[in-house]
Amino acid sequence: DITVLNGEDVAESFDDGGYEPLGDDGFHNKYGYDVTYTHEGTTVAKTFEVYVAGGEKPITTGDASFFDWILVIPVAWLMSFFGGILGNSFALGILFTTIVVRTLAWPIYAKSNDLSIKMNVAQPDMQRVQAKYATRKDPQSQQQMQMEMMAIYKKHGINVMGCLMPFLQMPIFIAMYGVVRRITITGGMYTENVANTNFLGINLANTQDGIIGIVLAGLVGATMFILQKISMKKPSYTKNTAKHNPNPQAAQTEKTMKFVSYFMVIMMAFASYQSNALALYWIFGNIYSLGQTLVNRKLNEKKHEHLMQKQLLG
Known part of the structure; x- marks a missing residue:
């Protein structure tokens, strides 16, 4: 009108x-x-x-939130630094920032693995206590069981707060996710240093990029599937524990975890189609995590053997 x-x-x-x-x-x-x-x-x-x-805000200090100040802006600066010294390459900025961020988070990952190993070594003792009180449901018996379980944790050096360690990584990875999505938006203070969004003929600034987006999403799904398969594969020491101390509840939990893991593969593949840059970040991240898992598995075998010898020697 x-x-x-x-x-x-x-x-x-x-x-x-x-x-x-x-x-x-x-x-x-x-x-x-x-x-x-x-x-x-x-x-x-x-x-x-x-x-x-709708959409995303450019990364600036003008309207930065508290989360932006403590994590997003530092990670964006790091990506900007690598991009700036490598021909303003967005792809190389993502690659090297992923390596640095994941390496800095490695100690948290290692702590989680240490907890898993100690729990496995302590499993026979824990199951004996659980069997001892299996039919005794009165409050006094349950309290006594908890005291004996705490004694086992202390004996094996298990910190019950250690189960929260994986959650400490989440803010870092969320910040990285946000930086990849926002750093190239016009008006951002680091945009110029990652202005070259071309990578092997792919424009990383594109979203829902047809066949290219489908290929990248497929690579995200494939690398994550391989990562999940290797991560879910039991180390030899856990197989021995399960053989001598069968636990039906643990077996059911394992099946549920497998279903959730494979469902996440599908979800991430669909989500990665929305952004070429995000898909590339997840591909780099999955490959890094794959190497990290293989290295930690070798280290865990040695740690488990050492703990078992220490337990036998008293």
């Missing part, structure tokens, strides 16, 4: 009095437009601001 404005009605019709029905909430981009027109020899200039919902 076209509305014809007459004379003095023009300026009044364009004047919204600064009205913002929703403010800035939920809007990530604001665009300003200057409109100049001449009517009966008089030049009138007006500025319009348009808020656009």
Whole structure:
């Protein structure tokens, strides 16, 4: 529809009095437009601001959240640094930042593995205590069982808070995910250093990129499937424990974990189709995690053997 404005009605019709029905909430981009027109020899200039919902915000300090300040901006700076010294390459920035971030998080991963090994060594003792109190459900017996379990944890150097260690990695990986999605957005303070978004003929700035996006999503799914298969494969020492101390509940939990793992493979493959850059980050991350898992498995075998010898010697 076209509305014809007459004379003095023009300026009044364009004047919204600064009205913002929703403010800035939920809007990530604001665009300003200057409109100049001449009517009966008089030049009138007006500025319009348009808020656009959806999408991502560029990485800046102006409207940075607390999470941005402590994690997103440092990770973005690191990616910008690598991109800047490597021909403004977004792909190489992602690669080397992934290596640095995952390596820094390795001690947390190693601690989780140490807990798993110690729990496996302690499993026979724990099952004996559980069998001892299997038919004794009164509060006093249950309290005594908990005390004996705590004694086992202390004996084997198990910290019950160690199960929270994997969650410490999550904020770091969430920050990395956010940086990959936001660092190339126009207006960001690190955008220029990752301006070269080409990688092997693929534009990493593209989203839902047809056949290329499907291929990248397939690679994400394939690398994650291999990672999950190797991660779920039991080390030799856990097989021996399961053989001598069968646990039906543990077997059911293992089946559930397998289902969840393979479901996650499908979900990540679908999610990666949304962004070429995100898909490349997950491919790099999966390959790194695959190597990390193989290295830790070798180290774990040696640690488990050492702990078993220590237990036998008292």
